[in-house]
Amino acid sequence: MLAFMIRRLLQSILVMFVVALIAFLLFRFVGDPVNQMVGIETSVEEREALRERLGLNDPVLTQFVRFIAGAAQFEFGISYQFKRPVAQMISERFPATLELSIMSAIFALLVGIPMGVYTGLKRDAWLSKIFLTVSLVGISLPTFLIGILLIFLFAVQLQVLPSFGRGEVVKLGFWSTGLLTTSGLKALILPSITLGLFQMTLIMRLVRSEMLEVMRTDFIKFARARGLSRRAINFGHALKNTMIPVLTITGLQLGTVIAFAIITETVFSWPGMGLLFLQAVQNVDIPIMAAYLMLIGFLFVLINLIVDLLYVMVDPRIRVDSKQAL
Amino acid sequence: MSAPILSVKNLVVEFPTRRGILTAVDEISFDIAAGEVLGVVGESGAGKSLTGAAIIGLLEPPGRVAGGEIVFDGRRIDNLSEEQLRSVRGSRIAMIFQDPLTSLNPLYRIGEQLIETILTHIDMSPSDARKRAISLLDEVGIPAPETRIDAYPHQFSGGMRQRVVIALALAGEPDLVIADEPTTALDVSVQAQIIQLLKRLCHERGMAIMLITHDMGVIAETADRVAVLYAGRIAEVGTTRELVHNPQHPYTSGLMSSIPSMDGDSDRLVQIPGSMPRLTAIPDGCAFHPRCSRSLERCHLERPDEFTVNQSRVACWLYDKDAPHD
Numbered sequence: 290m291l292a293f294m295i296r297r298l299l300q301s302i303l304v305m306f307v308v309a310l311i312a313f314l315l316f317r318f319v320g321d322p323v324n325q326m327v328g329i330e331t332s333v334e335e336r337e338a339l340r341e342r343l344g345l346n347d348p349v350l351t352q353f354v355r356f357i358a359g360a361a362q363f364e365f366g367i368s369y370q371f372k373r374p375v376a377q378m379i380s381e382r383f384p385a386t387l388e389l390s391i392m393s394a395i396f397a398l399l400v401g402i403p404m405g406v407y408t409g410l411k412r413d414a415w416l417s418k419i420f421l422t423v424s425l426v427g428i429s430l431p432t433f434l435i436g437i438l439l440i441f442l443f444a445v446q447l448q449v450l451p452s453f454g455r456g457e458v459v460k461l462g463f464w465s466t467g468l469l470t471t472s473g474l475k476a477l478i479l480p481s482i483t484l485g486l487f488q489m490t491l492i493m494r495l496v497r498s499e500m501l502e503v504m505r506t507d508f509i510k511f512a513r514a515r516g517l518s519r520r521a522i523n524f525g526h527a528l529k530n531t532m533i534p535v536l537t538i539t540g541l542q543l544g545t546v547i548a549f550a551i552i553t554e555t556v557f558s559w560p561g562m563g564l565l566f567l568q569a570v571q572n573v574d575i576p577i578m579a580a581y582l583m584l585i586g587f588l589f590v591l592i593n594l595i596v597d598l599l600y601v602m603v604d605p606r607i608r609v610d611s612k613q614a615l
Numbered sequence: 616m617s618a619p620i621l622s623v624k625n626l627v628v629e630f631p632t633r634r635g636i637l638t639a640v641d642e643i644s645f646d647i648a649a650g651e652v653l654g655v656v657g658e659s660g661a662g663k664s665l666t667g668a669a670i671i672g673l674l675e676p677p678g679r680v681a682g683g684e685i686v687f688d689g690r691r692i693d694n695l696s697e698e699q700l701r702s703v704r705g706s707r708i709a710m711i712f713q714d715p716l717t718s719l720n721p722l723y724r725i726g727e728q729l730i731e732t733i734l735t736h737i738d739m740s741p742s743d744a745r746k747r748a749i750s751l752l753d754e755v756g757i758p759a760p761e762t763r764i765d766a767y768p769h770q771f772s773g774g775m776r777q778r779v780v781i782a783l784a785l786a787g788e789p790d791l792v793i794a795d796e797p798t799t800a801l802d803v804s805v806q807a808q809i810i811q812l813l814k815r816l817c818h819e820r821g822m823a824i825m826l827i828t829h830d831m832g833v834i835a836e837t838a839d840r841v842a843v844l845y846a847g848r849i850a851e852v853g854t855t856r857e858l859v860h861n862p863q864h865p866y867t868s869g870l871m872s873s874i875p876s877m878d879g880d881s882d883r884l885v886q887i888p889g890s891m892p893r894l895t896a897i898p899d900g901c902a903f904h905p906r907c908s909r910s911l912e913r914c915h916l917e918r919p920d921e922f923t924v925n926q927s928r929v930a931c932w933l934y935d936k937d938a939p940h941d
Binding site: 506507508510511512513514515516517518519521525526529530603604605606 | 671702703704705706709710711712714717718719720722723724731732735736767769780784786787
């Protein structure tokens with residue numbers, strides 16, 4: 290188990306190194322950041338001095354090592370546009386995005402799994418058909434449209450939920466959370482549903498097809514032949530066997546949700562990283578873009594690591610395999 | 616013969632399909648006495664497994680019992696509700712399936728599966744159930760059951776897994792075990808062990824076994840009486856001794872002469888020409904007549920009645936003493 294962890298950790302470090310390389314190459318190819326930072330009347334000498342100060346004249350390798358060393362200490366330099374440390378800006382924005390993403394993932398799982406189980410077990414019930422039809426809508430409608438429709442219905446027409454922002458936040462150390470105030474929680478509802486709807490339908494359809502598959506297996510037939518209760522069979526024996534693919538997809542999707550929260554954040558003016566990133570792209574603010582890339586890469590790696598550990602908890606066969614592989 | 620524990624009368628199993636109703640089991644009748652091993656033999660598709668599934672109420676939809684009755688211990692069980700059937704399954708009638716590799720839920724320890732089954736049927740404390748699970752494993756010949764009880768199914772070999780499956784089937788103290796090809800997926804040497812085990816359990820516990828197989832060797836070894844099925848109908852029912860040494864139905868004699876003998880007095884194996892008809896194309900009259908070397912004219916037209924010859928029941932016109940011989 291320890292060896293398995295160490296091996297996975299080494300792999301993760303390699304992945305992060307590659308992400309860092311790509312993030313660094315961004316610096317070199319997106320254009321001259323100095324042009325964005327200075328006015329037209331700035332003299333060539335002043336430009337050169339600025340370039341020297343930013344370390345852009347050093348050899349490429351030196352710059353890369355400096356970048357990696359900085360990134361390892363969560364240090365990504367100063368934003369060209371805002372003239373503030375990027376790390377500080379990210380840590381201000383990051384809690385908003387993470388809370389939104391996790392809430393939407395929880396929504397997707399808590400709604401998607403029961404719906405999937407229901408539609409898998411009662412294939413011909415009219416409610417199953419409604420669920421499937423609705424899920425088709427969820428899969429095919431673009432996120433921003435769902436967001437706008439929700440705003441129209443709940444914020445404009447019914448006026449029960451806010452249409453933008455995070456509401457009141459509470460500071461817990463560096464972490465600003467909206468989970469502890471009523472207005473913060475209310476503000477989370479619409480964006481979470483918007484962001485999680487696609488994942489929810491995906492999970493529902495996945496659980497459904499896995500349930501259909503598992504219910505046909507011999508061990509379910511044998512469990513029924515032993516006279517076990519319907520409940521024990523459906524939730525004890527069948528559902529647990531659908532969890533491996535659900536875990537995989539949920540893990541992958543959680544990374545995607547964080548990375549693509551941009552659209553939802555834009556629709557709801559959510560003060561998260563996505564909004565920051567969009568501004569950075571408009572202004573060729575490379576330190577922010579690079580830091581964002583690194584952070585997303587890191588989250589993907591971290592989530593996959595957690596998913597791998599969860600596999601081991603769910604499926605005893607993987608425990609043995611990992612031992613044999615060493 | 617003592618009073619039958621199971622009595623199947625004119626059982627009909629149908630599958631409605633788009634091209635009409637297929638009759639997979641057609642008016643089958645037989646009895647099983649308490650403590651008796653009844654072998655049910657026939658080619659694939661003869662309706663053996665469906666008969667077993669119909670008895671325990673596990674026909675896969677759209678298959679359904681369309682006629683006849685199944686009487687178990689003096690009580691009709693073919694018209695019970697799902698909930699009533701559940702109290703029969705496992706505790707009165709158990710079933711084991713062909714493939715021990717897929718009959719066990721891979722995610723649970725065998726002890727968990729055993730204890731769950733025991734607690735479903737018998738009112739006892741979990742620690743007593745665990746003791747009982749260990750003694751069941753011991754009874755089916757699992758070495759070191761105290762430690763093996765905490766192993767996962769994939770940590771057992773095929774033969775050992777079939778023993779675990781048998782232990783699970785015994786967990787509710789059933790009076791009848793339907794064993795559907797219990798040895799087909801196993802090595803020949805392991806097959807003999809499993810057959811010995813079933814015979815011993817039957818003897819020690821006074822349990823009846825309905826042994827479904829296409830292996831005449833297994834039947835000759837184990838069964839007290841044999842029912843030969845052909846195209847969903849009974850061809851012949853009789854004691855194993857009678858059937859093996861003195862087969863009456865032309866199909867039974869064909870089956871017997873197609874078993875390789877160790878004496879080496881026959882030069883080559885006799886085989887029955889042709890193959891069993893599909894369910895969609897069962898011929899009129901006797902289903903076997905196109906392949907029968909002794910068929911009469913009326914075999915083409917009329918379905919044969921059952922006649923008693925010696926101690927066997929044979930569905931063949933050859934034994935109709937009243938018929939005018941031509």
